[in-house]
Structures are given as C-alpha cells and as structure tokens.
Amino acid sequence: MKLNDLGKNVEANVECVLSKAHASQxxxxxxxxxxDCEKQIEEVKKLxxxxxxxxxxxxxxxNISTKGIRTTASSRILDNYVPVFDAHVIxxxxxxxxxxxxxxxxxxxxxxxxNLNAYxxxxxxxxxxxxxxxxxxxGSAALTAAGVVALALGTDTGDSxxxxxxxxxxxxxxxxxxxxxxxxxxxxxxxxxHVGCFTSCVKDxxxxxxxxxxxxxxxxxxxxxxxxxxxxxLNSDLKGKRIAVLANVMxxxxxxxxLKNFDALCEKLKARGAIVEKVKMNDELLETLLxxxxxxxxxEACANHSNLDGVRFGMRExxxxxxxxMINSRTKxxxxxxRKRFVLGSWSxxxxxxxxxxxxxxxxxxxxxxxxxxxxxxxxxxxxxxxxTTAPKPDESNDEKMSDTYLVAENHxxxxxxxxxxxxxVPCGFAEGLPIGVNLTAKAFDEQNLLNIAKAIEEExxxxxxxVEVNA
Amino acid sequence: xxxxEKGMLKKLANDVMFDLxxxxxxxxxxxxxxxxxxxxxxxxxxxxxxxxxxxPFETPTTFIRDDxxxxxxxxxxxxxxxxxxxxxxxVVPKVVK
Numbered sequence: 001m002k003l004n005d006l007g008k009n010v011e012a013n014v015e016c017v018l019s020k021a022h023a024s025q026x027x028x029x030x031x032x033x034x035x036d037c038e039k040q041i042e043e044v045k046k047l048x049x050x051x052x053x054x055x056x057x058x059x060x061x062x063n064i065s066t067k068g069i070r071t072t073a074s075s076r077i078l079d080n081y082v083p084v085f086d087a088h089v090i091x092x093x094x095x096x097x098x099x100x101x102x103x104x105x106x107x108x109x110x111x112x113x114x115n116l117n118a119y120x121x122x123x124x125x126x127x128x129x130x131x132x133x134x135x136x137x138x139g140s141a142a143l144t145a146a147g148v149v150a151l152a153l154g155t156d157t158g159d160s161x162x163x164x165x166x167x168x169x170x171x172x173x174x175x176x177x178x179x180x181x182x183x184x185x186x187x188x189x190x191x192x193x194h195v196g197c198f199t200s201c202v203k204d205x206x207x208x209x210x211x212x213x214x215x216x217x218x219x220x221x222x223x224x225x226x227x228x229x230x231x232x233x234l235n236s237d238l239k240g241k242r243i244a245v246l247a248n249v250m251x252x253x254x255x256x257x258x259l260k261n262f263d264a265l266c267e268k269l270k271a272r273g274a275i276v277e278k279v280k281m282n283d284e285l286l287e288t289l290l291x292x293x294x295x296x297x298x299x300e301a302c303a304n305h306s307n308l309d310g311v312r313f314g315m316r317e318x319x320x321x322x323x324x325x326m327i328n329s330r331t332k333x334x335x336x337x338x339r340k341r342f343v344l345g346s347w348s349x350x351x352x353x354x355x356x357x358x359x360x361x362x363x364x365x366x367x368x369x370x371x372x373x374x375x376x377x378x379x380x381x382x383x384x385x386x387x388x389t390t391a392p393k394p395d396e397s398n399d400e401k402m403s404d405t406y407l408v409a410e411n412h413x414x415x416x417x418x419x420x421x422x423x424x425x426v427p428c429g430f431a432e433g434l435p436i437g438v439n440l441t442a443k444a445f446d447e448q449n450l451l452n453i454a455k456a457i458e459e460e461x462x463x464x465x466x467x468v469e470v471n472a
Numbered sequence: 473x474x475x476x477e478k479g480m481l482k483k484l485a486n487d488v489m490f491d492l493x494x495x496x497x498x499x500x501x502x503x504x505x506x507x508x509x510x511x512x513x514x515x516x517x518x519x520x521x522x523x524x525x526x527x528p529f530e531t532p533t534t535f536i537r538d539d540x541x542x543x544x545x546x547x548x549x550x551x552x553x554x555x556x557x558x559x560x561x562x563v564v565p566k567v568v569k
Contacts, residue, residue, distance in 0.1 A: 085545075291511050302488055311564060312562055313553035321565050340499070342490070343481060363524055364514050366522050369525060418528070
C-alpha cells in the first residue's frame with residue numbers, strides 16, 4: 001500500500017487498516033496494541049485535507065511514546081505503561097494529519113536483530129511465516145510488507161530498520177543522526193539511536209522524512225540543518241553519480257542468489273550512467289564493527305535503563321525494601337537476553353575496563369568513521385547487500401548468541417549508526433520467494449542524493465509499492 | 473583469557489539491580505568467550521592520539537535556554553503510572569529504618 005492509495009476519508013482509512021491489522025495478527029503477530037482511534041479521527045477532521053499525511057493511519061514501533069496509548073517497548077517491565085505525553089515524531093505525525101492506529105512489536109527495548117525477543121513473542125515474516133521478520137523494528141516492517149499500512153515508524157540503533165526492511169521486502173530508511181528528534185523515544189543507546197520509517201516505495205519515505213525532520217530543542221542532538229522538499233525534488237537521473245560498492249561486504253557473502261542479484265543491479269545502474277566502482281576498506285577495521293557497537297550500545301543501554309525499576313512507573317514486584325523491589329521488578333521485568341546485555345554493559349564500564357574497553361571502542365569508532373568518510377569523499381553513496389542471506393528461520397538466526405561468523409557482512413550497516421550517516425534499504429528482488437534488499441548510505445544530511453539513487457534502484461527493480469497478501 | 477566466575481557475574485548483575493539464575497550465568501559464561509574474542513579484535517587497531525568519538529557530530533546543538541517556565545508535568549500526570557500512590561506521593565516500603 002502506498003500513501004497515494006489512501007483517500008481523504010479518515011474513518012474509512014482507519015477502519016480498513018485496523019481490519020487488515022486484526023486479520024493479519026494470527027499470521028504475523030506484529031501488533032502489541034490496537035488503538036481506539038475515535039478521538040484522533042475527530043481531531044484530524046478539523047485539519048486541512050491538503051496536509052501531507054491527512055487521514056493516513058500509521059503503525060508505530062512500541063518504544064515511541066504515545067499519549068494515552070500503552071507503550072511497552074515489548075518489555076514486561078513496561079507492560080502497563082501509558083505515556084502522558086507524545087513523542088516529538090508523534091506530534092509531527094498528528095500535525096500532518098496522521099492517525100496512530102497500531103503499536104508494533106519489537107525486540108525488547110530495541111535490543112536484538114531478530115524480533116524473537118519480544119514479550120508478545122516472535123513476529124512472523126509475511127513471505128514465510130516460519131521465518132523471522134528481523135528486528136528490532138520487526139512489527140513495523142511486517143505490517144508494511146503485508147500492505148496493512150502505507151507508513152510505519154521504526155528506530156535504528158544497529159540496523160534495526162534496515163535489516164528487517166531487507167528481510168520483509170520493503171523500504172527502510174534511517175536518516176542522518178539528529179535529522180529527526182528522539183524526544184519521547186524510549187532509548188537504547190543514545191549515541192547510536194535514530195528514528196526512521198518503513199514504506200513500500202521511496203517517494204513515501206521522502207514524504208515521511210519531510211514531515212518528521214527538523215530541529216527540536218528537547219533533543220539536544222537534534223540538528224539545525226534546514227529540511228528539504230525531498231519528495232518534490234526526487235530525481236532518479238544517475239548520469240555521473242558515483243557509487244562505491246563495499247567490496248569487503250560483498251566478498252564475504254556466500255549466497256549465490258544474492259550475489260547474482262547484486263551484480264545484475266550494478267550493471268543496470270551503470271547502464272543508467274552511474275559510475276559504479278568497488279572500494280575496499282581495511283578488513284581488520286571492519287571486523288571491529290560488531291565489538292565496537294556491542295561495547296558502546298550495551299554500556300549506554302545499561303545506563304539508560306536504570307530508571308526502569310518498578311518504583312515510579314512500570315510493573316512493580318513486591319519486596320521487603322526499596323532495593324528488593326527494584327531487584328525483583330528488574331529480574332522479572334527484563335528477559336534474560338536483556339539482563340545479559342546489561343551485565344556486559346556494566347562490565348565494560350568497570351573502572352578497570354573503561355580504558356581498555358569502553359574508551360577503546362569510542363576511539364576505534366572514530367578510526368572507523370574517518371575511514372568511512374574517506375570513502376564517501378569520492379562518491380555519492382556506498383552500496384552493498386543489506387544482509388548476507390534472505391530471512392532465516394529462528395534456529396538459523398545467530399544474532400542472540402553473538403556469533404563470530406559474518407562479522408562484516410551481517411553487521412556492516414552499523415557503519416550508518418557509528419557515523420550517523422543517512423542510510424536506506426531498498427527491495428531488490430527475490431530468491432526462492434524471499435525478499436532481497438540492498439543498502440545505500442550517503443554523506444551526512446545528503447538525504448536528497450540518497451533518496452534519488454534509491455529511486456533509480458526502485459525503477460530498475462520495478463518493486464515500487466510491492467506488498468504481499470497474508471490472508472489469502 | 474579473563475575468567476568469569478559465577479560469583480563475579482552475579483555481583484555484576486546485582487550491581488545493576490537484578491539477578492541471574494544459574495542457567496543464565498552458564499549461558500553468559502559461554503557468550504562471554506565469544507564476546508571477549510571479539511573485543512580482542514579492537515587491540516589490532518592503532519588508536520594512539522585518537523580522541524574518543526562520543527557522538528557522531530561535533531556541531532554544537534546545545535544552548536542555554538531562557539530562564540522561563542515552559543512545561544512541567546502536573547502531579548496527576550506524574551503519578552499516573554506509579555504502581556502505588558497515596559496523598560500525592562509514590563508509596564514504597566520504609567527507607568529509613
């Protein structure tokens with residue numbers, strides 16, 4: 001479903017989306033909360049019908065605060081939490097005429113890449129229910145792929161929008177760090193967290209960016225850079241565009257179908273006038289992407305979530321004293337996967353480990369980003385396959401066990417989080433009926449260039465607006 | 473390689489206010505073997521004279537706001553999600569004994 005497929009009848013749009021969401025729930029398990037939209041509909045009716053998202057029902061990842069609507073971040077500890085304020089992006093959506101229709105499942109607190117670690121259980125891939133959606137924004141990706149919504153919000157700390165977008169065959173877009181305010185988003189790792197979106201076409205991602213972007217004083221990392229007219233300025237002309245293929249990633253992928261699909265795309269881009277060249281970064285440096293990410297993300301997460309203790313909000317477990325209440329609430333409230341990550345974070349922040357782990361990781365982060373900037377200096381964008389395989393089955397997925405395989409191919413999209421550069425996954429075809437995605441990254445705040453190249457890829461694949469029927 | 477004894481991991485968990493059971497500790501010990509190997513990869517990178525990167529961009533985005541009241545939660549909203557409330561306060565067991 002594309003934004004243009006929706007009419008201006010907000011009630012009909014909401015009814016259609018909610019009925020599709022309910023019908024798909026048994027198959028996908030993508031929704032945490034179905035929203036009673038009555039009051040929002042009344043508010044939208046007072047607005048100008050020419051607003052960019054007038055009457056559009058939106059799916060929102062469940063770590064984004066929605067006033068009066070339960071927001072759990074797919075964690076037991078927040079199972080009863082109802083925010084008393086809207087996140088900045090929710091206020092922006094509402095001001096643009098949108099309606100929050102459903103809150104979507106995610107890996108608990110954003111910590112995971114499979115969506116297996118959600119309090120409400122696994123989210124199923126719309127193309128094969130046995131397979132994973134990817135995570136952590138799996139519910140939003142699955143609902144977009146199934147044509148339930150035209151627009152879904154997600155967040156991306158490692159590749160949590162762009163990987164599920166690849167597995168589910170939709171556009172997944174994470175703009176530059178600071179481009180969209182995170183005020184009201186339950187954090188994972190503050191120096192890496194981004195807000196972004198899922199759509200079924202590049203133009204809709206451009207429309208969403210224009211609505212969501214802009215300075216917000218309540219997020220001190222929010223940028224003052226002016227917001228463009230991204231959709232209106234979309235231009236898929238590739239003549240003279242310089243695209244770097246990240247050879248380290250492509251050389252470490254073994255899946256023949258993915259490699260063949262990627263090579264065919266490169267030929268098509270060249271035929272459109274783009275200059276497509278292989279570039280190679282230092283292998284040893286790229287092998288540190290995952291450990292640098294894990295050290296920084298786990299440490300920041302451990303600190304960020306110290307306020308989840310069952311005392312002022314959230315699920316409280318009883319105890320003889322305050323300390324026991326906190327320990328009992330946090331032990332029962334977090335899954336074992338999350339508690340283990342917190343232990344790793346706490347370990348790297350130990351005084352004796354700070355220099356050799358946490359600060360070392362921050363220094364290597366700078367070396368990585370400098371090397372990446374050096375590549376992008378000569379190119380408009382860096383292109384690589386978004387994942388090394390199509391969506392795996394749960395027992396094939398090694399994300400939770402911190403596998404030491406595919407350090408580069410499975411984790412290269414972390415480059416977009418370490419650097420803060422804008423990055424987008426675009427559907428690129430199918431292998432045995434399962435979606436394949438490619439990932440593009442551009443210079444900081446060069447979203448227009450990124451979207452333009454993504455649009456050209458979409459024109460070549462013919463997958464604009466592609467969704468899959470899950471209720472057949 | 474650094475040893476991760478059960479007692480140490482239990483203490484790490486308790487320091488950040490939760491508990492781990494024996495099975496979780498045993499899983500964590502296994503995961504730490506891989507984790508430490510991955511952390512070792514960082515030592516191959518020369519970071520002599522490299523400044524830590526804390527945030528992606530160094531463009532200043534902070535400011536000193538005017539000393540004016542802007543927005544504050546009212547008491548009802550602040551207490552709306554508290555598990556136990558009495559007389560406009562969050563109820564917890566006695567702290568000073």
